[in-house]
Amino acid sequence: MSLHIPFENSYVDLPDRLFARQKPTPVRAPKLIAYNAALGTQLGITNASDDAELAQVFSGSSLADGSDPIAQLYAGHQFGNWNPQLGDGRAVLLGESEGYDIQLKGSGVTPFSRRGDGRSWLGPVLREYIVSEAMHAMGVPTTRALAAVETGETVFRERPQPGGILTRVASSHMRVGTFQILAARQDTEGLQALVEYACARHYPHASSSAELLEAVIARQAKLVAHWMAVGFIHGVMNTDNCTISGETIDYGPCAFMDTFHPGMVFSSIDHYGRYAYGNQPEISAWNMAQLATSLLPLEDNSDAAVQEFTKLVHAMPELIRTEWRTRFAAKLGISAMVAEDETLIADLLEIMTATKADFTNTFNALTDGAISETALSHHEDYQDWHHRWQTRLETETADPQEIMAKANPVRIPRNHQVEAMIQAALTGDHAPFHTLLAALEHPYAKDESFATFMAPPKPDEVVKQTFCGT
Ligand code: AMP
Numbered sequence: 001m002s003l004h005i006p007f008e009n010s011y012v013d014l015p016d017r018l019f020a021r022q023k024p025t026p027v028r029a030p031k032l033i034a035y036n037a038a039l040g041t042q043l044g045i046t047n048a049s050d051d052a053e054l055a056q057v058f059s060g061s062s063l064a065d066g067s068d069p070i071a072q073l074y075a076g077h078q079f080g081n082w083n084p085q086l087g088d089g090r091a092v093l094l095g096e097s098e099g100y101d102i103q104l105k106g107s108g109v110t111p112f113s114r115r116g117d118g119r120s121w122l123g124p125v126l127r128e129y130i131v132s133e134a135m136h137a138m139g140v141p142t143t144r145a146l147a148a149v150e151t152g153e154t155v156f157r158e159r160p161q162p163g164g165i166l167t168r169v170a171s172s173h174m175r176v177g178t179f180q181i182l183a184a185r186q187d188t189e190g191l192q193a194l195v196e197y198a199c200a201r202h203y204p205h206a207s208s209s210a211e212l213l214e215a216v217i218a219r220q221a222k223l224v225a226h227w228m229a230v231g232f233i234h235g236v237m238n239t240d241n242c243t244i245s246g247e248t249i250d251y252g253p254c255a256f257m258d259t260f261h262p263g264m265v266f267s268s269i270d271h272y273g274r275y276a277y278g279n280q281p282e283i284s285a286w287n288m289a290q291l292a293t294s295l296l297p298l299e300d301n302s303d304a305a306v307q308e309f310t311k312l313v314h315a316m317p318e319l320i321r322t323e324w325r326t327r328f329a330a331k332l333g334i335s336a337m338v339a340e341d342e343t344l345i346a347d348l349l350e351i352m353t354a355t356k357a358d359f360t361n362t363f364n365a366l367t368d369g370a371i372s373e374t375a376l377s378h379h380e381d382y383q384d385w386h387h388r389w390q391t392r393l394e395t396e397t398a399d400p401q402e403i404m405a406k407a408n409p410v411r412i413p414r415n416h417q418v419e420a421m422i423q424a425a426l427t428g429d430h431a432p433f434h435t436l437l438a439a440l441e442h443p444y445a446k447d448e449s450f451a452t453f454m455a456p457p458k459p460d461e462v463v464k465q466t467f468c469g470t
């Protein structure tokens, strides 16, 4: 094999109850759909020009030298309910390269598969590739996509579907649920080792569980505010889908909003709207409370530790608010946000809700001074709001339009376009995938050749529900 990945395998030095050694299961006829060469270079991968070889390696059919593949153990709260054991049921970590995890998703059964087949169909693979790369291009911390491969095998879901494997890259795959499972098993030794590992890998300045907690809270607060600012709904913010690194992970039933509504839900399994757009900040804090709880055994559950951790968690909503205000102020051209700006932002969002405004295009119209072309401008409160906004901008020294252009993506992965891309892929046509990927590579740059990707769905194109990637 000429492909070279400079693998390290630091996770296997942790207590072996945290993972199971597991090779990916080879597939029948792997075919490469996409390889992210720029990311590959960043990971130190060399000699990656042979598509057949890339398909072999990123389908798990051949193992690259230096890989020590494992499936990781974790637990988690799913929709608020405790599940004592989950783990990588369809994923295998090949190893780390330049400090990043390289993981195959859809690569066959593992000891944690429960009743699943360990596989994925092509739809979720391409969806995650597009959405995660779009998030990265927007500047939102996220796992990345290194490769997408067709397996040549059939996967049985509601109907037979072509199988696919995504190669996911993350600064690590440690989740809140990784800590939770050790706490639940009263494995303080394992927990201590994991805390030290997490600090060394992500927060070298942190040297205690309290410092780790504080650092994760800060990253997660920034992350959820960033999601809100680009209109992203994660859809399944279970504690096993909440990273210690502060990266977005698990693009299952996620979606970008077209029409703005704080209660927007897409996930077919989110019956009560637990993970609705507007609930995300609260859920993020709830998840951090679970992390705090799982770290307490290291402090002998002492009153002082309970108090300290509680204080950190209780401070999170205000941290999120500050991040949220700053991001939304920038979306309105305000560089130095003051507390009063919150009303200005909230009032606009209310008018947007009432007029069923397109989230992304409204901020673009505001940036371009083209709001008169939208329904928003006809709302009875709009003129007054506009006047307040303009008066506020007069106190700005920076150029508001410049700030807005950097804060408001022009193109997002709209559900109907992602769906259309998947439908084309199922007929063997991957051109729409590559075009959509290209359209989202520079999401803040105006580009007439990608104008169609700015269009909200027509009534018959609206995607009302999204599904888990299983
Ligand atoms: P997710 O909702 O994608 O975060 O997955 C939740 C849990 O279900 C994780 O432990 C996954 O590994 C597991 N899982 C999801 N799909 C499959 C599958 N097809 N086979 C085995 N396990 C799966």
Ligand code: MG
Binding pocket: 240, 241, 250
């Ligand atoms: Mg998951």
